[in-house]
Amino acid sequence: MTRKTPPPVVSVHHLSVLFADGGASSPEEGFHALGPVTFSVYPREFVCVLGPSGSGKSTLLRALAGLLSPTKGEISFAGGERPRIGFVFQQANLMPWRSVLANITLPLEIENVPAGAARLRALELVELVGLQGFENSLPRDLSGGMAQRVALARALAHDPEILLLDEPFGSLDALTRERMWSELSRIWQARQKTVIMVTHSISEALFLADRVLVLTARPGRVKLDLTVDLPRPREEEMRYTLHFGRLARRLKEAIE
Amino acid sequence: MNLNLVRHFEGIPNPKTTKLPFLLPLLLAALFVAGWELTVRLTDLPAFILPSPALVAARFLRALADGTLLYHAAVTFVQVVSGLFAGVLSALLLGYAIAKSRLFERLVSPFLVASQAIPIVAIAPLLVIWFGPGMFSKVLIGALIVFFPVLVNTVVGLRAVPRSLYELMRSLRASRWQILRLLEIPAAMPVFLGGLRIGATLSVIGSVVGELVGADRGLGFLINVGRGQYDTALVFVAVFTLIALALALYGVVLLLESRLLAWQRQ
Numbered sequence: 328m329t330r331k332t333p334p335p336v337v338s339v340h341h342l343s344v345l346f347a348d349g350g351a352s353s354p355e356e357g358f359h360a361l362g363p364v365t366f367s368v369y370p371r372e373f374v375c376v377l378g379p380s381g382s383g384k385s386t387l388l389r390a391l392a393g394l395l396s397p398t399k400g401e402i403s404f405a406g407g408e409r410p411r412i413g414f415v416f417q418q419a420n421l422m423p424w425r426s427v428l429a430n431i432t433l434p435l436e437i438e439n440v441p442a443g444a445a446r447l448r449a450l451e452l453v454e455l456v457g458l459q460g461f462e463n464s465l466p467r468d469l470s471g472g473m474a475q476r477v478a479l480a481r482a483l484a485h486d487p488e489i490l491l492l493d494e495p496f497g498s499l500d501a502l503t504r505e506r507m508w509s510e511l512s513r514i515w516q517a518r519q520k521t522v523i524m525v526t527h528s529i530s531e532a533l534f535l536a537d538r539v540l541v542l543t544a545r546p547g548r549v550k551l552d553l554t555v556d557l558p559r560p561r562e563e564e565m566r567y568t569l570h571f572g573r574l575a576r577r578l579k580e581a582i583e
Numbered sequence: 584m585n586l587n588l589v590r591h592f593e594g595i596p597n598p599k600t601t602k603l604p605f606l607l608p609l610l611l612a613a614l615f616v617a618g619w620e621l622t623v624r625l626t627d628l629p630a631f632i633l634p635s636p637a638l639v640a641a642r643f644l645r646a647l648a649d650g651t652l653l654y655h656a657a658v659t660f661v662q663v664v665s666g667l668f669a670g671v672l673s674a675l676l677l678g679y680a681i682a683k684s685r686l687f688e689r690l691v692s693p694f695l696v697a698s699q700a701i702p703i704v705a706i707a708p709l710l711v712i713w714f715g716p717g718m719f720s721k722v723l724i725g726a727l728i729v730f731f732p733v734l735v736n737t738v739v740g741l742r743a744v745p746r747s748l749y750e751l752m753r754s755l756r757a758s759r760w761q762i763l764r765l766l767e768i769p770a771a772m773p774v775f776l777g778g779l780r781i782g783a784t785l786s787v788i789g790s791v792v793g794e795l796v797g798a799d800r801g802l803g804f805l806i807n808v809g810r811g812q813y814d815t816a817l818v819f820v821a822v823f824t825l826i827a828l829a830l831a832l833y834g835v836v837l838l839l840e841s842r843l844l845a846w847q848r849q
């Protein structure tokens with residue numbers, strides 16, 4: 328595990344999530360989806376979570392976001408309270424009745440930011456994700472990649488401390504996906520966020536992450552906590568280096 | 584036409600009808616009047632059975648000039664709008680509660696469904712007996728008749744709000760009120776407006792049923808007066824005014840749809 332001096336942004340301690348199902352009389356006897364897992368994430372770290380399908384990766388993110396409560400164990404945040412969170416879902420999850428700009432201002436409206444300030448901030452983010460000229464478009468007129476960029480801009484709008492991404496590029500074609508990697512990488516460096524991102528792609532993890540957590544099959548536990556010491560900025564050619572290959576092999580072995 | 588009827592009853596906004604050229608319906612209306620005039624001429628029916636269009640037009644002008652038509656139309660209009668408003672408001676409140684709570688739904692839905700088996704025409708006399716021949720009983724009948732379709736569409740609309748958008752709102756720590764305002768209302772709006780469209784037309788029926796049963800004012804009352812005095816032209820005038828009223832209300836809902844649902848248009 329990486330040792331860094333500042334205290335972790337979030338610490339997950341013996342976290343387990345069980346879903347009450349049919350015959351279960353209490354959650355303790357329910358369907359064991361995740362854990363126990365223990366790990367910490369440090370300020371400005373980019374952590375990727377890999378694992379077989381159904382290992383509880385989405386469940387982990389949802390628990391971190393407070394969308395479901397832990398059955399056992401705990402999640403503690405640096406300030407005590409759960410900080411602002413930006414969540415990017417597998418699907419863009421935009422409001423179809425709102426324009427690109429209005430989708431991005433949503434988190435600001437929820438935080439009662441005055442409309443004028445919210446608009447300026449959203450325009451800035453439109454530029455950051457490269458959607459100039461589409462401010463007034465409706466989600467139905469966007470391609471998958473564009474919609475996912477709007478989702479990313481929206482997740483950044485309220486200046487969250489932690490960015491949670493759940494296979495955000497899973498539905499994109501390979502070319503768009505790789506373009507999104509560079510963009511996300513650039514945004515992460517510019518905005519200095521702590522990012523926890525679920526992915527099922529080893530190259531995606533190695534391209535983006537400082538650290539990769541590999542979960543076991545359900546119920547997911549941390550099987551490998553790998554530091555990715557590839558230099559940044561990471562370029563396409565990095566794939567063909569020996570070190571990349573070594574890291575990729577370790578991840579691949581851990582997943583299987 | 585068939586498809587439009589289906590869309591109408593399922594509350595699906597039809598982008599074409601909102602912008603339909605008015606020419607075709609006008610042409611049909613002209614044909615209808617011509618056929619009517621022809622029937623009167625050919626059959627030589629007495630005016631108290633079938634007055635000619637010209638006679639009805641003259642009667643219309645007279646009723647307009649002496650103020651009766653506007654007075655009674657205004658009474659009905661106020662009743663219709665109040666009934667619609669009351670019905671929609673109660674449907675919204677109850678619909679929200681039903682959509683939010685399975686327990687509440689199980690509690691009230693048997694009664695709601697059973698209530699739909701009661702023909703409103705059959706209980707209208709009771710309501711007039713209980714609440715008097717004044718405006719209140721008409722508003723109540725209108726509200727009752729509007730209530731159900733709007734309720735159903737409200738529930739269906741709210742239930743259809745995507746779970747993933749609720750999660751988004753919760754991840755942004757939105758309050759219950761913000762979830763209602765920023766997510767539930769806009770997401771349920773298309774289906775709700777479909778219900779409102781049906782409700783708007785029904786509210787006119789509700790009011791007139793009440794007036795026909797017992798009233799001293801309103802277009803339904805005017806129909807009764809015309810019938811009693813063999814002034815059939817006046818009955819026609821009242822009926823056409825009712826149609827105009829219903830169309831105007833329908834038009835207002837269409838206008839609302841075209842403004843609120845612009846994002847759905849192709």
Ligand SMILES: Nc1ncnc2c1ncn2[C@@H]1O[C@H](COP(=O)(O)OP(=O)(O)O)[C@@H](O)[C@H]1O
Binds near residue numbers: 358360384386545
């Ligand atoms: N709300 C829920 N209720 C019951 N079971 C669930 C729920 N959410 C997820 N699960 C189950 O928990 C397991 C882990 O799910 P998930 O976290 O979505 O996995 P992953 O994202 O790694 O594919 C799966 O078997 C899934 O079916």
Ligand SMILES: [Mg+2]
Binds near residue numbers: 384385386
């Ligand atoms: Mg998942």
